[in-house]
Amino acid sequence: MDQFLQHLLNGVILGGSYALLGIGLTLIFGIMYVVNFTHGELYSFGAYMVFGVVAALHGNFFVALFLAVALGAVLGAGIERSLLRPLRGTSIDTTMLVMIGAWIAMQNAEQLLWTGVAKAIRHPFPEAPLVIGPVSVSWIRIFVFAAAILLIAASHLLIRRTRLGTAMRATFQDRETAALMGVNIDAIHTVTFAFGSGLAAAAGALLGPVFVVFPTMGDLAALKAFAIVILGGMGNFLGATLGGLILGVVEEMGAGYISSGYRDAMGFLIIIVVLLFRPTGLFARAERVG
């Protein structure tokens, strides 16, 4: 039982960051109909930025986090302007191919820049875990979870409660009519992609210090993000959050009770099962972005 609680706690904590990874992707798919294969690279970009600022520049950890997210958003805006805008209106397959090309190029650029050696990021939190009754959790993980929840809540408010968020949702529901309302569709596209990219970078920046940082870390992250998005239903904001939490818990339970080798297979099995029975996602009826 204690072991079960520990796995559950680990799963929820991990799921918080997964949710962060998933909402960025689901937002981009939902509004832009772009399957963002660079999502994983923006994730590892965030992690490397933190590593670079902390290790190479001896910068403050929290400043590094902020910089990573901001630069991730800028990079995302650049990708949108240079690769996606010229292809707007072409088929989803066309943009998919371009995004795959960008993914390969970005990943190997990272490999070239940072080498394949995995790196650990130093963080200012105490090593000794927090023990609550039968379960324990490290301070850095608590911080990551809290930050993820905070970012998700802030994103939710932005999407739900602001004029910009309403315009984003309107664009998602009907691009042409949104243009008729005076929404600058180009700007919304760039901002949305930058926003989703910033969230991906944030996930990487937060999880980098928990795990280690290496150039291909984004591959699994991206694939997991896809699992989360499918689980929650493409474009479904709350669904992605719940999907992230579910994936986190399932992985921890799977690793704990089945085999740690298959931990990473859980997400894909979920994808396959969900698509088999509910192609629109588990939460198709729940509240959606739009």
Added chain:
Amino acid sequence: MRRWPAWAWVAFLASIPLWVRNQYYLHVLINTGIFAVAAMSLNLLLGYTGQLSLGHVAFFGIGAYTSALVSLGFDLQLAAGYTFVFEPRPVWLGFLAGVAVAGLFGWLIGKLSFRVRGAYFVIVTVSFAEVVKLVALNWVDLTEGPMALNNIPPVTLSLPGLGELTFWKKEPNYYLVLAVCLLSYAVIRRLVQSRAGRAFIALRENEALAESVGVDVTRFLVLAAVISAAIAGAAGGLYAHYIKIVDPDIFLFIYTVVMVIMVVTGGKGTLLGPVVGAVIFGILPEILREVARPEVQWIIYGFIMILIVFFLPEGIVPAAASWRKARAASASPLGAAGERA
């Protein structure tokens, strides 16, 4: 592209080992041939049915592992104390088993994704490939995991009158790969120029209209997936018995990307496109190897993919065809009619 008649091309390809004596060049050509088979198989799904399979390397790897395991034999610890022993079988049987098992997984994927198209199909196939990779890594009993399957026997054929023939050298392997290439090309050509192939194209062009005139789209998508996976499995089998070692890295996503680049560059939905793409991207790395590290090479691949989509979205083969048509039209006093004559 095809100034020469088909038999002249075959004769030319068959003559290569007679005048290319450099073993390394032959090795490059064999690799290129294996990739050409894989790219052709991907093209059947991507080019003809319009479904982007981003897990195609899974079928390749399944073919390689199956073929290797059948010819090596393996033991499995089943329940407590009981061990299932599989004796080594002839290589040709392993090869056929590889084709069959890959085809079976193709059927599974086709069935599984009967309701999903586009982005969802892509994600199902990527996920499938990842699961297969993790199984290859973790089912150590069967696959030796990261230790790899070693000493895979080369292809052996016993021909009546010729005795036993074992494919140790480059030359026989070249002919073997060439034969499989030609056979795959013939199978795909026959298929896409038939009623079945038209059903694939109908699915790509307009699914609702296809259904409304009586094309059972799901059935034909499954058929395309099975044949595509089986041919990819054949390529995997060739690879296993030529390289003689198979490890889970065979499932690396990057190999799927290479196949996609080959198909898209050459021209998806054309018969020759994937072959042209495979020749370019089979030989390009050998040129780039001299000047660039692997990472740089991959970065170049990524940029090529982007540039192709931006500037040559149809691919080389269709572009060359329309270029020739335009040139013929301007050169001939009859105008465009000259091309048809």
Added chain:
Amino acid sequence: MLVVEGLVCRYGKVNAVRELSLRVEEGELVTLIGANGAGKTTTLKAISGLLRPAAGRIVFEGAEIQAASPRAILGRGIAHCPEGRRVFPYLTVQENLEMGSYLRRDPAGAAEDMGRIFRRFPVLEERRRQAAGTLSGGEQQMLAIGRALMSRPRLILFDEPSLGLAPNLVETTFDIIREIRNQGVTVLMVEQNAYAALEMADRSYLIEAGAVALEGRGRELLGNPYVKQAYLGG
């Protein structure tokens, strides 16, 4: 107020509109009639900036707008109430109306206008927190019209406002459009219900194959034997 000259619009290689010219004077109610695919909707989209014309000029109050963005054109005072109502289905009624005033920088004025729209269409106020997709066809039409009014336009383009509405609602909709015109807003309307479109219009254009085939006072066209034969069912 609005002058369209030699308008050409293409989708790919297909000319949807070829050399179309028309004009709308301040305070007029002008209608475009013609078969589906004749180019009426394309013309409206070119005016509101959704489509970039291949050739021709569109002049609104003396300024050329054929190259302007929908945003800039809306800013000049042209609102477009698109075909099929196109309310944002997952936004609430109130959010839909807020989208109508997206460009406005006077929150007080916008709020006042929203109040006016709620008074004119009380059913929208009752449902202000409801997702627009759950409204009935008639209610959605009122919301779409209200949303277009939220930008305080001087010219409204209506695209097939009667489409898919029950006949009594069609009458209501046309009454609302007349009312809008009577309050001083100029109206350019595309309508497949040719009889109604001709009857209520000051002037009408008959569009065929992407160009103006006939032009005249609405009632004149009603009596035209060709129009009778081709568009009024004989």
Added chain:
Amino acid sequence: MSAPAAVLAVEGVEVRFGGLVALSDLSFIVREGEVASLIGPNGAGKTTAFNVITGFLRPAKGAVRYRESLLNGLRPSQVAERGVVRTFQKTSVFGGIPVFENVLIGLHRRGRAKSWEILLALPRVRQEEKRLREEAMELLSFAGLAHRREEPGAALPYGEQRLLEVAVAMAADPSLLLLDEPVSGMNPSETAGFMKMVEKIRGRGITILLVEHDMRMVMGVSDRVVVLNQGRIIAEGPPAEIQRDPDVIRAYLGQGAKRAGG
């Protein structure tokens, strides 16, 4: 005088989208060999009825029968197997491939070659292929598109695309052809040409169910007209009667029968 037997029977069909009722209790029949038209305001449920008949939508209640078989529950390709083929309201061709190939795909049902026979290149596969190509040419001539055979479907002008749609549908060997607003967007002379085409199709013994707003077309080619409004039938009868029916005038044709859909 005995009317020909009913071949298609739509019986008490109800369709819901989410909570919305798009069709409620729709019933009508189509008789052997006739041209029947379904008219009514946009949104009255005509296209929805087409989608139900051809298997693109499943009704919440009711049944669709064609000759001996029950159509509801079948997939579109299975409905086509039974001889019921439709065209689409929005022009729908295989845009990226030549016109000739469009028709060849339409001939899918007339081919019998199995996958393994194709792979073995049996002689009968080759013979069948030759026969299909001849039939495709014949259909293209029928639709007056023979001169366009090598052009991609999407490159054809609007009117010819609509003819191609009909040629593709005819290739599927229908005994009942459903046409969804085939002349919308055509000018009067194109419409007249299409009306001749409908007569030719009917001359081949094919029953036709038509949805159309163009009253000249409807009144010119129909034997019988069914008027739908808000998912229900409000009138049914020969064109001349329908034009005078006060309910139809009020709901669809307009006051004093002057206001017809244009």
